[in-house]
Amino acid sequence: MKKLIFATNNKGKLKEMQLLLPNIEIISLNDINWTEEIDEPFDTFHENALIKAVTIFKATQLPVLSDDSGLCIHALNGAPGVHSAYYGGHPRTDQKNINKVLEELDGVAQREAYFKAILCLIWDGQVHYFEGNVDGRIANSPMGEDGFGYDPIFVPEGYQESFAQLPMDIKNKLSHRAIAVQQLLTFLNA
Numbered sequence: 001m002k003k004l005i006f007a008t009n010n011k012g013k014l015k016e017m018q019l020l021l022p023n024i025e026i027i028s029l030n031d032i033n034w035t036e037e038i039d040e041p042f043d044t045f046h047e048n049a050l051i052k053a054v055t056i057f058k059a060t061q062l063p064v065l066s067d068d069s070g071l072c073i074h075a076l077n078g079a080p081g082v083h084s085a086y087y088g089g090h091p092r093t094d095q096k097n098i099n100k101v102l103e104e105l106d107g108v109a110q111r112e113a114y115f116k117a118i119l120c121l122i123w124d125g126q127v128h129y130f131e132g133n134v135d136g137r138i139a140n141s142p143m144g145e146d147g148f149g150y151d152p153i154f155v156p157e158g159y160q161e162s163f164a165q166l167p168m169d170i171k172n173k174l175s176h177r178a179i180a181v182q183q184l185l186t187f188l189n190a
């Protein structure tokens, strides 16, 4: 079985990745006793994904996968975008992030948005990127309990329910992360 360290501190991402890659052994940062936060100072998903993967690769020399992702809202010129994790301020909570989005969109009819994920893989010492996007819209209020992050306010195109209401296997067919993972699987031949 192929093995990858998944360089994330986000438990929601980790759970999804384990479901999306059932034939790959996913080693978490916890498993390697990595406790430091990795700074993500950049303005692009690619650069932030790269620094996470490279930091862990330098420390382990093992194959590493990272995920930099976010919610991009057209009416907010792409915000929160790369700043999705801390949009509602420090310390971050999903609730504060969601509230901030709903405040910014108060009274705004144009609610189209998309999630983007950039996966960075370091394999045989080489860097590879995989990208996925999913279109949808921002709900008027949070709906559902499942998932993580902005899932309660993101309704994917063609559905009436949010990612936090839809069964996990539906999110894992439609999502930005799922689309990027399909390309990763093709690359790994897994």
Ligand code: ITT
Pocket (backbone or CB within 6 Å): 007, 008, 009, 010, 013, 040, 052, 067, 068, 069, 070, 071, 084, 085, 097, 115, 147, 148, 149, 150, 151, 163, 175, 177
């Ligand atoms: P790592 O950097 O440790 O992987 P993070 O949560 O800080 O974890 P990002 O910097 O990539 O990750 O921030 C992405 C944020 O975008 C994340 O915290 C969520 O709020 C949001 N997000 C990304 N994918 C999402 C998804 O599938 N559902 C809901 N929200 C998502």
